[in-house]
């Protein structure tokens with residue numbers, strides 16, 4: 502025998518609140534989904550843009566759209582997981598003149614400050630440690646929120662020679678340009 | 694009105710320009726691919742691609758000229774020689790397109806777009822695909838070898854006409870006054 506529950510209206514009310522909660526209240530995105538995230542870069546070789554990416558990296562972030570100044574991010578990249586365009590290039594960049602993998606296996610970025618630029622765009626400053634060099638770098642990123650997840654797309658223009666990457670004869674920037682454009686895309690969901 | 698006995702200026706210019714470029718590209722191609730990765734290798738590859746694309750462009754212009762202008766009829770000779778000459782010329786025409794096209798396809802499939810002389814970005818013919826890249830690499834190498842052999846045959850025949858038969862075959866492809 503089905504009979505109406507006396508507390509049904511209260512349940513409906515609570516369910517309604519729960520649905521409203523994510524929009525009414527700020528969320529903090531902190532769970533990075535590695536499978537849906539990627540770290541890519543493009544450099545110019547003899548005037549030709551060559552794309553590459555890293556297969557393994559670990560990214561952490563905390564980002565509350567209501568309080569972007571308190572956001573923080575860090576990532577660490579397994580440099581050996583590079584795909585620099587060809588097997589030959591991958592072997593070459595492991596060497597002393599490029600990443601010198603036996604000595605410096607990973608690169609690390611830690612943010613120090615996040616500043617809103619208007620719209621969904623932000624600027625993040627931080628330090629990048631690469632091949633034993635630590636330098637302040639500035640990236641811009643964009644956030645797209647959709648269905649309880651956020652996609653962060655960051656672009657970071659780097660000067661490889663500031664980090665001694667591609668030294669010796671490879672320092673000739675008419676062959677491999679100094680600038681490397683790094684693109685990080687992260688998909689994150691709110692933390693518990 | 695006398696029949697043409699010589700090639701016309703544009704055909705002669707295209708012939709020798711392409712001959713010079715191909716005689717540079719063939720040894721360059723064979724030499725550069727064995728080098729260890731270095732800035733110099735990247736530079737040679739880039740020049741090889743740029744000059745190779747120039748050959749493709751010239752091939753288009755040359756074929757257009759050829760299709761709209763009859764070449765002078767061949768000088769008399771044994772039928773088998775005329776047949777082999779016609780076949781060699783047809784194959785060379787084919788390779789003038791096939792060799793650079795295979796190179797361009799290889800470059801696209803390997804994920805290296807061609808930017809002509811570092812200035813003019815050319816479209817990728819196919820998307821990045823390692824297996825396809827290897828296939829076009831083999832095709833490019835095989836076709837380039839075929840071209841090298843035909844060019845040698847072509848060269849030997851031209852010199853034989855000039856020095857052994859002492860006929861006007863080579864002269865009609867050389868710049869000179871029209872008779």
Ligand code: HEM
Nearest residue numbers: 718719722723726742745746748792793796797800834837
């Ligand atoms: C008429 C024009 C061309 C000629 C005669 C030519 C000839 C050659 C030859 C002889 C080789 C060495 C083959 C071997 O390893 O056995 C070679 C390699 C190569 N060619 Fe070309 N080529 C031409 C056009 C092009 C074009 C247009 C491109 C690209 C846009 C290209 C890209 C390459 C590359 C990347 C290699 C090295 C392949 C490897 O690393 O094994 N070539 N070419």
